[in-house]
Amino acid sequence: DSGVTQTPKHLITATGQRVTLRCSPRSGDLSVYWYQQSLDQGLQFLIQYYNGEERAKGNILERFSAQQFPDLHSELNLSSLELGDSALYFCASSAPGLAGAKQYFGPGTRLTVT
Amino acid sequence: AQKVTQAQTEISVVEKEDVTLDCVYETRDTTYYLFWYKQPPSGELVFLIRRNSFDEQNEISGRYSWNFQKSTSSFNFTITASQVVDSAVYFCALSEAGRAQKLVFGQGTRLTINP
Numbered sequence: 001d002s003g004v005t006q007t008p009k010h011l012i013t014a015t016g017q018r019v020t021l022r023c024s025p026r027s028g029d030l031s032v033y034w035y036q037q038s039l040d041q042g043l044q045f046l047i048q049y050y051n052g053e054e055r056a057k058g059n060i061l062e063r064f065s066a067q068q069f070p071d072l073h074s075e076l077n078l079s080s081l082e083l084g085d086s087a088l089y090f091c092a093s094s095a096p097g098l099a100g101a102k103q104y105f106g107p108g109t110r111l112t113v114t
Numbered sequence: 115a116q117k118v119t120q121a122q123t124e125i126s127v128v129e130k131e132d133v134t135l136d137c138v139y140e141t142r143d144t145t146y147y148l149f150w151y152k153q154p155p156s157g158e159l160v161f162l163i164r165r166n167s168f169d170e171q172n173e174i175s176g177r178y179s180w181n182f183q184k185s186t187s188s189f190n191f192t193i194t195a196s197q198v199v200d201s202a203v204y205f206c207a208l209s210e211a212g213r214a215q216k217l218v219f220g221q222g223t224r225l226t227i228n229p
Binding site: 002031033035042043044045048055056058088090092094099100101102103104105106107108110 | 145146147149151157158159160161164166205209211214215216217218219220221222
């Protein structure tokens with residue numbers, strides 16, 4: 001158990017809908033990262049937050065947005081869903097102030113868009 | 115730009131064989147970090163090792179060993195006396211030492227250990 005929790009574990013929804021994925025980092029970790037794992041794109045970085053502020057953005061679609069709340073949990077919002085958004089979405093967290101810190105991954109949320 | 119290449123898409127060996135998973139990376143930074151993660155069939159990502167660019171010492175942990183060679187930009191992973199439980203997808207990843215510490219992953223190598 002990495003200490004990172006993600007809910008829900010599975011999500012099935014229809015095209016055009018909007019969903020919210022939730023992540024709680026390990027106790028004490030200030031950084032939260034979101035990654036998408038799909039068959040065609042592999043594991044890709046989406047976005048990073050550090051202590052409530054956006055720190056880095058990867059190949060995140062404009063239809064996707066995220067935020068980190070004062071209690072450090074994070075949410076990834078996916079809207080106008082398309083079939084191609086079906087993927088496993090991982091959240092990870094890392095300790096503050098350490099360059100190249102190990103990232104602890106949650107169990108992932110498997111999103112299926114039908 | 116950062117890039118990680120795992121040229122071996124799939125490897126299949128018989129139990130007790132030794133197997134090496136290759137990883138080649140590209141980065142312009144002089145300070146960077148390399149990682150290996152394991153993704154078993156259950157789907158979670160399990161951290162195996164982290165190595166910084168200034169530490170080229172090879173590492174051994176039980177049946178696992180890692181060979182880091184800056185001269186060839188490689189960070190290879192060897193499993194000795196493989197076991198069925200080693201069957202998984204293995205990812206090599208790179209992180210630069212900057213404000214953003216995102217991981218750039220290779221495409222992964224699916225390792226199957228047959229009894």
